[in-house]
Amino acid sequence: MPRNRRLISLVLFLVALFVPSLARAEPAIWVVKGPHATVYLFGTIHALQKSDSWHSPKIDAAIQQSQALWLEIPNVDDAASMQPLVVQLGMDKAHPLSTKLTPDQLAKLNKAAASAGLPGGEAMLESFRPWLAALTLSLVPLMQAGYDPNTGIEIELKPEFVKANKPVKGFETAEQQMRYFADMPDKAQVDFLSSELDDYDSTVDKFKQMLAAWSAGDTDALDKLNNAEFRDKYPDLFQILVVKRNRAFTAQIQDLLKGDGVSLVAIGAGHLVGKYGVPAMLEKQGYKVTRQ
Template identity: 85%
Template sequence: MHRIRRLVLLVLSLVTIFASALAYAEPAIWVVKGPHATVYLFGTIHALQKDDPWRSPKIDAAIQHSQTLWLEIPNIDDAASMQPLLMQLGMDQTHPLSTRLTPDEMVKLTKAANSVGLPGGEAMFESFKPWLAALTLSIAPLMQAGYDPNTGVEMELKPEFVKANKPVKGFETAEQQMHYFADMPEKVQIDFLNSELDDFDSAVDKFKQMLAAWSAGDVEALDKLNNADFRDKYPDLFQILVVKRNRKFTAQIQDLLKGDSVSFVAIGAGHLVGKDGVPAMLEKQGYKVTRE
C-alpha cells in the first residue's frame, strides 16, 4: 500500500511540474476583471525542492486580496482517498504492460526504471496501464533529484487559505483527471509513455530550464520549453491533456467573472502560456487579461 500511496502522489502531479532553487522569484501572475468580480491567474509548480522560493510581493498581495482559492482539484493533499481510483483506472492485472509494447520500447522502459532505482525495475510496471507508467516515469527522475510533490505550490497555498477560513475549490475532481488519461485510446497512452521515455535522460535538466523561465516570468520561454515539442510531436495527446482542459478552465473562469467575488486561480503553469493557454482563450472571448 505504501507504493500505491506514492503512486497517487505521482498521479496528482499530472502534466506540468517545474522546479529548481533560485535566490529570488517573480513568476507571472495575471488579473482579469468582470463587471463586479476579479480573478487572479497564477501558474503553479506541482513539485519543488524544500524551501524553493516562489513568492513575490505581487503574488502575496493577490493572495491576501482573494476570497477563494481555485485549484485543479481541491483535495490534492488527500492521497489515501485516491487509492481505489488508481487501482480501478490505472492497473490491469490481466494484460501485462510488456504485451502492449514493442521490444525496443521495453528496452527503453527497463533502462529508465533501472536508472532511477525503481523497486523491481521494469517488473513493477507489468500491472500498470501505459498512462500510469508514463506518469510514474514523468516524475521519478525528478523525485530522485530531490523534487517532491509534497512541497509543491498547491501544498503551500491550500493550508494558507484554510487557516484564513477562505474556501478552497476545484475545477476538476481527481477522478476526472484520471479519466483524462485512462479514457485515452491505447495508442495515445503508448504515445504518452514513449514521450516520457524519449525525454527521460534529459528530464531533470529540462525541468531546471523550465523553472528558470517560470521563476523569471518568461512566459514565451516557458511555452517553448513546456509545450512546443509536446504540441508538435504529440498533437492528439496535447489536445486531450492541455487544450481540452484549458477550454473547460476558461469556461469556468468566465462563470467566476459573472459573479462578485475575488478568486485566486492556481493551476499548472503550462495551462497559462502560449496560444492555447487560458489567458489567450479569455482574450478571445473579449476579456482584458493584464499581467500584474
C-alpha cells in the same frame, strides 16, 4: 502502504511543471476583471524542494485580496483517498504492459526502470496501464533529484486559505483528472509512454530550463519549453491533455467573472502560456487579461 502512497503522489502532481531552486523568483501572474468580479491567474509548480521560496509581493497581494482559492482539484493534499481510483483506472493485471510495447519501446522501458531504481525493475510496472507508467517514470527522476510533491505550491497555498476561513474549490475532481489519461485510446497511451521514454535521460535538465523561464516570468520561453515539442510531436495528446482542459478551465473562469468577489486561480503553469493557454482563451472571449 508506502509504495501505494508514493504512486498516488506521482499521479496527482503530474500535469504541469517541476522546478528546482526558486531564489528571488518572480513568476507571472495575471488579473482579469468582470463587471463585479476579479480573478487572479497564477501558474503553479507541483513539486519543489523544501527550501524553495516562491512568494513575491505581487503573489502575496493577490493571496491577501482573494476571497476564494480555485485549484485544479480541491483535495490536492489528500493522496490516500485517491488510492482506489489509481487501482481502478491505472492498473490492468490482465494485460501486462510489456505486451503492449514494441521490442524497442520495451528495451527503453527496461533501461528507464533500472535507472529509476524501481524495485524489481520493469516488473514493477507490468500491471500498470501505459499512461500510469508514463506518469510514474516522468516524476521519479525529479524525486530522486530532491523535488517533493508534498511541497508543491498548491499544498502550501491551501492551508493559507483554510486558516483564513476562505473557501478552497476545484475545477476538476481527481477522477476527472485521471480520466483525461485513462480514457485515452491505447495507442495514445503508448505514445505518451514512448514520449517519456525518449526523454527520460534529459528529464532533469529540461525542467531546470523550465525553472529559469518560470521563475523569471518568461512566458514565451516557458511555452516553448513546456508545450512546443509536445504540441508538434504528439498533437492529439496535446489536444486531450492541454487544450481540452484549458477550454474547461476557461469556461469555469468565465462563470466566476460573471459573479462577484475576488478569486485566486492557481493551476499548472503550462496551462497559462501560449496561444492555447487560458489567458489567450479568455482574451478571445473578449476579456482584458493584464499581466501584473
